[in-house]
Amino acid sequence: xxxxSLSQIRKQYPAALHPAVNQLSLEIPSGKITALLGASGxxxxxxxxxxxxxxxxxxxxxxxxxQSVMSMPTEQRGAVMVFQNHLLFPHMTIExxxxxxxxxxxxxxxxxxQRVADMLALIQLPDVGKRRPHQLSGGQQQRVxxxxxxxVEPRVLLLxxxxxxxxxxxxxxxRDLIRQVQQTFQITTIVVTHDQQDAVxxxxxxxxxxxxxxxxxxxxxxxFTRPSNERVARFFGGVNFIPGYWDGYLMQTEVGTFQTSIxxxxxxxxxxxRPEHVKFCDSPSSNPLHGIVEMQQFMGTHWRCLVxxxxxxxxxTVHATTMQVRVGDAVTLYLPPExxxxxxx
Amino acid sequence: MAERHGRTPKxxxxxxxxxxxxxxxxxxxxxIAFLLNAFARQWFFPQLLPETWTxxxxxxxxxxxxEFTQALGNSTLIATVVALISLxxxxxxxxxxGLYRFRGKRLLEFLLLLPAVVPPLAVxxxxxxxxxxxxxxxxxxxxxxxxxxxxxxxxxxVLSGTFATYDxxxxxxxxxxxxxxxxxxxxxxxxxxxxxxxxxxxxxxxISWSQYLLTxxxxxxxxxxxxILLFSSASGSNNTTIAVQALMFTxxxxxxxxxxxxVLARNALTGLVRL
Numbered sequence: 205x206x207x208x209s210l211s212q213i214r215k216q217y218p219a220a221l222h223p224a225v226n227q228l229s230l231e232i233p234s235g236k237i238t239a240l241l242g243a244s245g246x247x248x249x250x251x252x253x254x255x256x257x258x259x260x261x262x263x264x265x266x267x268x269x270x271q272s273v274m275s276m277p278t279e280q281r282g283a284v285m286v287f288q289n290h291l292l293f294p295h296m297t298i299e300x301x302x303x304x305x306x307x308x309x310x311x312x313x314x315x316x317x318q319r320v321a322d323m324l325a326l327i328q329l330p331d332v333g334k335r336r337p338h339q340l341s342g343g344q345q346q347r348v349x350x351x352x353x354x355x356v357e358p359r360v361l362l363l364x365x366x367x368x369x370x371x372x373x374x375x376x377x378x379r380d381l382i383r384q385v386q387q388t389f390q391i392t393t394i395v396v397t398h399d400q401q402d403a404v405x406x407x408x409x410x411x412x413x414x415x416x417x418x419x420x421x422x423x424x425x426x427x428f429t430r431p432s433n434e435r436v437a438r439f440f441g442g443v444n445f446i447p448g449y450w451d452g453y454l455m456q457t458e459v460g461t462f463q464t465s466i467x468x469x470x471x472x473x474x475x476x477x478r479p480e481h482v483k484f485c486d487s488p489s490s491n492p493l494h495g496i497v498e499m500q501q502f503m504g505t506h507w508r509c510l511v512x513x514x515x516x517x518x519x520x521t522v523h524a525t526t527m528q529v530r531v532g533d534a535v536t537l538y539l540p541p542e543x544x545x546x547x548x549x
Numbered sequence: 550m551a552e553r554h555g556r557t558p559k560x561x562x563x564x565x566x567x568x569x570x571x572x573x574x575x576x577x578x579x580x581i582a583f584l585l586n587a588f589a590r591q592w593f594f595p596q597l598l599p600e601t602w603t604x605x606x607x608x609x610x611x612x613x614x615x616e617f618t619q620a621l622g623n624s625t626l627i628a629t630v631v632a633l634i635s636l637x638x639x640x641x642x643x644x645x646x647g648l649y650r651f652r653g654k655r656l657l658e659f660l661l662l663l664p665a666v667v668p669p670l671a672v673x674x675x676x677x678x679x680x681x682x683x684x685x686x687x688x689x690x691x692x693x694x695x696x697x698x699x700x701x702x703x704x705x706x707v708l709s710g711t712f713a714t715y716d717x718x719x720x721x722x723x724x725x726x727x728x729x730x731x732x733x734x735x736x737x738x739x740x741x742x743x744x745x746x747x748x749x750x751x752x753x754x755x756i757s758w759s760q761y762l763l764t765x766x767x768x769x770x771x772x773x774x775x776x777i778l779l780f781s782s783a784s785g786s787n788n789t790t791i792a793v794q795a796l797m798f799t800x801x802x803x804x805x806x807x808x809x810x811x812v813l814a815r816n817a818l819t820g821l822v823r824l
Contacts, residue, residue: 305726
């Protein structure tokens with residue numbers, strides 16, 4: 205149970221034009237999974253290595269439970285990292301790999317053997333102890349790497365793209381395993397990922413990163429429904445953006461005037477609504493919109509529709525079981541006031 | 550036509566073996582001559598093989614306190630010390646060259662190779678002049694230090710080849726798991742580069758083992774190693790003595806080569822390819 209605070213971190217690589225991490229501050233709560241989400245080059249892995257003590261910062265401070273760890277070498281921080289390519293030590297057996305951390309902490313051999321057996325059971329690979337890393341599949345190696353990190357009961361667990369090398373069904377298994385062990389051990393966990401889906405499923409909190417800074421730090425549902433700007437909205441699947449003016453009571457746009465439940469100061473805004481929140485409705489009580497279905501696409505569990513409005517268009521997803529419209533139909537849309545959200549233009 | 554068709558493939562299959570056999574003969578013939586001579590008592594011109602066999606020369610050379618056992622001891626001591634020190638000095642250098650990119654790296658690599666390219670006589674004369682001033686001539690320590698000059702380039706090159714395919718993240722992984730720097734070196738770095746270290750160590754040993762000119766000049770004729778003894782006996786001793794000494798001189802090379810080809814993985818030789 206360790207709270208990690210990042211304070212005004214800046215990291216400038218010698219040859220780089222822009223800093224990899226730029227004046228970044230973040231309070232990572234204890235006992236939860238926090239995802240650092242962003243495209244490659246957004247500085248998320250750099251940040252992870254800074255927390256682990258593997259990279260020096262140019263400026264700033266890293267604190268564990270309010271105490272600076274900057275002067276502490278990596279091996280004393282208790283922040284264990286699981287690398288993207290799992291990095292099992294090729295010259296050791298699986299048992300030796302998992303027990304390595306305990307051996308380094310001077311734990312006696314008998315206890316190590318017992319704890320390694322427990323760990324192998326936890327990752328559901330009880331019989332691989334005597335094997336070498338290269339005799340295991342990628343998914344198995346990833347689980348061994350996780351066990352090797354967990355066995356030392358780290359203050360902070362750092363996972364660098366833990367799911368990126370796995371195929372679809374192994375991904376789900378690994379996700380569940382990470383969630384399960386995190387809940388069992390209550391370890392403060394920081395996951396780096398470029399995959400929005402992985403971050404949403406795994407993490408309690410997501411820090412969306414861009415150019416070495418945090419765009420928004422919030423729970424997954426807030427990032428979906430209350431994005432702080434257009435980039436965040438687009439990253440989480442937002443596709444409908446309508447420029448308008450908010451006068452404090454009503455939202456005036458090129459396609460109509462809407463009631464909303466938002467509370468922001470009057471001014472020019474960008475109105476947004478998620479595609480799954482727009483409803484087809486013949487006689488809505490408020491916020492009606494008339495348009496023509498321009499295009500539709502079957503996605504398996506749902507349909508995607510493009511509805512053309514007089515001055516703009518809206519993208520809408522409808523669950524397959526309730527899909528009734530066809531291309532060319534004139535339809536009436538209902539934009540529920542509670543699902544309308546505004547972002548700076 | 551049919552006959553010719555039948556013959557050509559046969560010739561084709563035989564040729565490589567014949568070539569290999571010829572090369573083998575050329576390479577082993579001197580050794581065979583040495584082997585025969587080493588155990589011959591009397592062996593005169595028309596005879597194909599010696600008439601009587603003996604271990605006399607072996608007993609004489611290996612008798613306690615003989616010139617030969619001392620030379621053997623000196624050679625072993627110097628070559629071992631040189632191998633160990635060159636590994637200690639070469640590892641950090643090779644690590645830097647293999648893992649990092651920095652300004653002047655190519656120049657540094659070139660400078661490191663220089664002693665291996667410059668004629669040995671020039672290197673030896675220069676070293677001797679300086680070693681005379683520092684009192685490093687005429688003793689085995691000075692000779693060992695001098696041997697480092699031709700040895701180090703090879704050690705650094707072999708090891709930097711090993712480091713070129715080495716992933717430093719393994720060390721970072723070990724550190725986050727709580728390993729202190731010394732533990733990282735002993736449990737991670739060393740085991741992972743071990744094949745390269747063995748090859749480099751063997752090279753160092755053999756290069757030192759076969760030094761003649763440097764030992765002669767820096768040792769001022771007072772440090773007698775096997776090559777020194779061998780050169781002097783080659784011009785004045787009987788055939789049996791020369792044969793035994795030559796065999797003993799060749800032995801470590803052969804043993805180490807057999808050992809390396811058998812025990813070491815092919816990837817350990819990546820450094821050698823760069824040579």
